Amino acid sequence: MATKILRTVVALLCRGGHYCKGSKGSRPLAGAIESIAPTSLSFPTVRIDIITLFPEICRAPLSESIMKRAQESGVIVLRIHNLRDWTTDKHHVVDDAPFGGGQGMVMKPEPIFAAIESLRRADSITVLMTPQGKRFDQTLADEMSKKKHLIVLCGHYEGIDHRVVEHLADTEVSIGDYVLTNGAIAAVVFVDAVVRLIPGVLGHDRSAVDDSFRSGLLEAPQYTRPAEFRGWKVPEVLLSGNHAQIAAWRKEQALRRTRQNRPDLLK
Numbered sequence: 001m002a003t004k005i006l007r008t009v010v011a012l013l014c015r016g017g018h019y020c021k022g023s024k025g026s027r028p029l030a031g032a033i034e035s036i037a038p039t040s041l042s043f044p045t046v047r048i049d050i051i052t053l054f055p056e057i058c059r060a061p062l063s064e065s066i067m068k069r070a071q072e073s074g075v076i077v078l079r080i081h082n083l084r085d086w087t088t089d090k091h092h093v094v095d096d097a098p099f100g101g102g103q104g105m106v107m108k109p110e111p112i113f114a115a116i117e118s119l120r121r122a123d124s125i126t127v128l129m130t131p132q133g134k135r136f137d138q139t140l141a142d143e144m145s146k147k148k149h150l151i152v153l154c155g156h157y158e159g160i161d162h163r164v165v166e167h168l169a170d171t172e173v174s175i176g177d178y179v180l181t182n183g184a185i186a187a188v189v190f191v192d193a194v195v196r197l198i199p200g201v202l203g204h205d206r207s208a209v210d211d212s213f214r215s216g217l218l219e220a221p222q223y224t225r226p227a228e229f230r231g232w233k234v235p236e237v238l239l240s241g242n243h244a245q246i247a248a249w250r251k252e253q254a255l256r257r258t259r260q261n262r263p264d265l266l267k
């Protein structure tokens with residue numbers, strides 16, 4: 001009961017907690033949330049701050065469905081910040097030409113240091129999203145889901161001043177071997193994959209235990225009604241009610257699918 005009341009208070013305070021506009025003005029609110037947020041409940045609140053030049057890219061995908069519920073229930077506090085709010089010059093400049101010459105622009109260190117130094121606590125982990133990072137996978141997602149505070153910094157333009165990498169970021173993460181136009185897209189993927197592993201985010205009946213990659217194999221095919229569609233029948237064994245046979249079939253199918261689509265996982 002106490003848990004519920006606290007969660008409701010947190011949820012109310014956090015409404016509009018995933019904002020960007022005037023995030024400077026709302027930083028004191030963040031302090032208020034923290035001082036009230038439950039710390040000794042069964043699921044202590046995990047805080048995630050995303051820093052990006054394109055907050056709108058992050059907002060919608062992280063405000064729906066499971067991510068929405070995770071915030072409303074107070075299991076996570078997610079805040080999306082505009083890096084420009086930490087500039088101090090009239091034109092809110094966040095980038096500059098690279099020393100040594102070359103294409104494109106590089107993100108300046110000053111606003112990034114100001115942003116992270118204003119947000120971080122003793123237990124914060126700062127993750128820089130960059131194609132030069134270590135490749136994100138389920139093991140890294142698991143590890144990150146155990147942190148109490150993640151600061152996710154999105155790279156944009158051609159790169160980021162390397163002093164950020166050397167003296168500010170705890171780790172650099174890439175979501176795969178391809179290049180996106182915008183690190184905010186990668187941040188959404190990272191945060192989604194991490195948040196669903198935080199205890200209390202998925203219900204007991206939707207636990208992440210059976211996920212593909214946990215077992216080292218892809219998941220077996222799933223079917224639902226109708227049992228016959230356009231002449232294609234659902235495998236008989238799934239209608240049999242024989243749970244041992246169903247489990248054996250699923251294992252075999254998982255292996256077969258993995259061999260076909262991801263042979264690298266079997267090595």
Ligand code: 6GU
Nearest residue numbers: 129130174175176180186
């Ligand atoms: Cl983190 N950023 C960008 N721009 N592209 C990527 C990426 C990150 N991860 C994979 N591709």
